[in-house]
Amino acid sequence: MTLDSLQEFIAAIEGIGELVRIREPVRARLEVAEIADRCMKSPGGGPALLFEHVVLEGGRRSEWPVAINLFGSMRRMGLALGVSDLDEIGHRISDLLNLKVPDGLLGKLAMLPKLAEVAKFPPRRRSVRAPCQEIVLRDAEIDLDRIPFLTTWPQDAGRYITLPMVVTQDPASGVRNVGMYRVQVLGRSTLAMHWQRHKVGAAHWRHLAERGERMPVVIAVGADPASVYSASAPLPPTIDEFLFAGFLRREPVELVKAVSCDLEVPAESEFVIEGYIDPAEPLVMEGPFGDHTGFYSLADRYPQVHVTAITMRSSPVYAATLVGRPPMEDYYLGHATERIFLPLIRLTIPEIVDYHMPAYGIFHNLVFVAIDKQYPGQAYKVMNALWGAGLMSLAKVIVVVDRDVNVRDPDEAWWIALNHIDPERDVRFTRGPVDVLDHASEFFTFGTKMGIDATRKWKDEGFSREWPDRIVMDEATRQAVDALWPRLGISLHGSGTMGPPGRGPTTG
């Protein structure tokens, strides 16, 4: 089933029993966030929430409900992208990237459906009236204060749009970008755009500012879930996120031209805020904001957006997320990216067997990588390659282990890594760009990184001692105990069953 809109996504979540409707009045200032935080911290990510009675800052009741934590479980993230396991998308990409010339006519014919599928992905312009433009507000009608934007943490500078699709266009190439950048509400018709300097939207803005041209920018909130997710995906600047969303959905995303500029937005969006940035204007203070590091990101200067129109559905739902100390909803969005991008990373670093960014590492702080080590020093080759790959360049700590380590289990990865390293020999420091949100780096966005080679050390790498085997019980004994287990009367705490424990992937 392809989900074409946010409201279809919400209905599908309700259908699988993972939506809680909240009818109690709840304030947009802090209360929605506190409720969502408690859910997001519960095992598995907690339910999605639909707040039907939201109280705005001035005490008025919001005209529209607020949805939050829609993507915040493995099941809902899979539902959003139409798969039961996120690795399915990686396998589809691997298939497409398998550019081997097929043998014979039959082999070539077999490729045709694959090519036809690719041709279906590009977004389509909708000619009939789009749902997102059922209501159009311009000039004096523009009033951002009507929309139930949230204030999420006590020291935040104000209300924020937290789950947007920010659409811009490269002035030179014409290629579109869609990025998920938080946006601070400054007044009835002004916003501050927090695109960090390493992001594509910020590059577009620099290009336009150099030319002295006004920059159109459109912020869409709520659309088909694949498009919302794609805004958060670190695609190369040459790839249009709506094309990528079409690939994920196996259906094109339908777009419509904005009413006050030439940019296009998903026709099914809930809210669309159109505007421009004037490069002649000084930057404005944005933040502080309680961020996904679990700390406040400090106030800094970012461009101001002047709103030229607000369009919306006749009965829109405002979609938000909450970031803060992990785990939060963004872990699941980032985890989808981790799984989907594995085959793309392996195109240039084929020895990578798997990788994982645990929730507490907030993506850029910690990356575990398992490699098929074939030659001395290969762990260093891999970490250097990752530090040269797109937003992976921001990774603070990379830990490389051998292929038999399950990096998706951080306890196992740390257990092996800490056993396998001699710190002075196996830890290296280098320099490079650092995430804007890193508050500890020596300089703003520039600092050091740590690479840990936790692979088995080889003789060719100068290791002359014997390397011990990992302890594993022999199979005959395990089977004998499996057979005995039901008669032993042992109920292990937390297992919930009397079945034989110890058959997990880490013990094999």
Ligand SMILES: Cc1cc2nc3c(=O)[nH]c(=O)nc-3n(C[C@H](O)[C@H](O)[C@H](O)COP(=O)(O)O)c2cc1C
């Ligand atoms: C919930 C959420 C909030 C985010 N907020 C920001 C932000 O405020 N600024 C930013 O530069 N990136 C933010 N990101 C990360 C970007 O969305 C991500 O790096 C994406 O790849 C950017 O798109 P781009 O590669 O087209 O620039 C956020 C991601 C998520 C999931």
